[in-house]
Amino acid sequence: MTVDTKARLAELRERMSAQGVDLVALAPSPHMDWLVGFHPMLCERPCLLLVGPEHEAFLMPALNAEGARESTAIPFYVWSDDVGPRAAFAEALANVGGTAARHVAFDETMRIDFAMLLLDALPGAKRSFTDDTLGYLRMRKDEREYAALKKNALIADRAMQAGFAAIRPGMTESELAAIISDHFSAEGAPMQFAVVATGPNGAFPHHHTGDRKLAEGDAVVMDIGGRTDGFPSDITRMAVVGRAPEGYGEIHSIVERAVQAALKAARPGVLARDVDAAARKVITDAGYGEYFVHRTGHGMGIGGHEPPYITATSDTELAEGMVFSIEPGIYIPGRFGIRLEDIVILRADGPEILSGLSRDVYGAAIPG
Ligand code: ZN
Ligand code: ZN
Numbered sequence: 001m002t003v004d005t006k007a008r009l010a011e012l013r014e015r016m017s018a019q020g021v022d023l024v025a026l027a028p029s030p031h032m033d034w035l036v037g038f039h040p041m042l043c044e045r046p047c048l049l050l051v052g053p054e055h056e057a058f059l060m061p062a063l064n065a066e067g068a069r070e071s072t073a074i075p076f077y078v079w080s081d082d083v084g085p086r087a088a089f090a091e092a093l094a095n096v097g098g099t100a101a102r103h104v105a106f107d108e109t110m111r112i113d114f115a116m117l118l119l120d121a122l123p124g125a126k127r128s129f130t131d132d133t134l135g136y137l138r139m140r141k142d143e144r145e146y147a148a149l150k151k152n153a154l155i156a157d158r159a160m161q162a163g164f165a166a167i168r169p170g171m172t173e174s175e176l177a178a179i180i181s182d183h184f185s186a187e188g189a190p191m192q193f194a195v196v197a198t199g200p201n202g203a204f205p206h207h208h209t210g211d212r213k214l215a216e217g218d219a220v221v222m223d224i225g226g227r228t229d230g231f232p233s234d235i236t237r238m239a240v241v242g243r244a245p246e247g248y249g250e251i252h253s254i255v256e257r258a259v260q261a262a263l264k265a266a267r268p269g270v271l272a273r274d275v276d277a278a279a280r281k282v283i284t285d286a287g288y289g290e291y292f293v294h295r296t297g298h299g300m301g302i303g304g305h306e307p308p309y310i311t312a313t314s315d316t317e318l319a320e321g322m323v324f325s326i327e328p329g330i331y332i333p334g335r336f337g338i339r340l341e342d343i344v345i346l347r348a349d350g351p352e353i354l355s356g357l358s359r360d361v362y363g364a365a366i367p368g
Contacts, residue, residue: 030303052096140321202337236341
């Protein structure tokens, strides 16, 4: 993925200065992808991207230097196995003006042995994670990121339809997942996960797709995602095999109304927890509150699940350009589960759904 590193560094420095952060330290991670468009392989050899008020530097293991050099013009401070990273690290830190840093923002995915280099060098500095700086910027997607997410969403729609078309009594969950996976691969977006949960298995939100055979009267939860162009997809739809189980139609419509309530609540300036509350209220008022056992959604971008999390406790103020899932569910132990999930991008006037696929149940459903 190509990114405009110069523009993103400028945005990041503006945000750092507003937040009083004078050093941002990144490990090979989605944060690094966002800023420079790639990351060297993560291994036990310390590799850091340090961003100071005016300069930036890569602490780079020698064996990764040549490959990485093709991807960035940022100065490298290379260290080899026979010398170790400390001297190169000290030099890199000094050259970004980090030696006197008073507030360091750490990539929250950083290995503790990498972080220890910084903690040892800056014992008195205030420490935080990047959620107020780089993480904050990453939540708002630009049009190129939107285009990649949209492309992935449409591929996932077609993979879902391939799954729908293949549903037959007697096939296993794994066989159905394999058909979906083949479709993702055929479109160049390898599948990253598939939760295919049939009948009573649907009551487990993170069911491990297995050998259960689809049977007449099963509700089928299909939560799938692939990845291409550096971005993922994530969508959940429902199908039934033949006649829907008793009570299915009513519960599906409650979950659908919860999705719509969340869509209506999601506006720039609203807190993430108010979107969660809107979905939860519909389900609780219908008497199924205890069966909605997870948050309403999660942000989505380079890293898959990422902020903003749409939870009952999140104070994150939603803003234009944020991308997140809305995925309420009701899980009835021993019988079935129903989850409906869409990924949205927040626009000035409300959310735009990336998928073009109806949330109606697929199959020859006779509402139970
Ligand atoms: Zn999701
Ligand atoms: Zn999902």
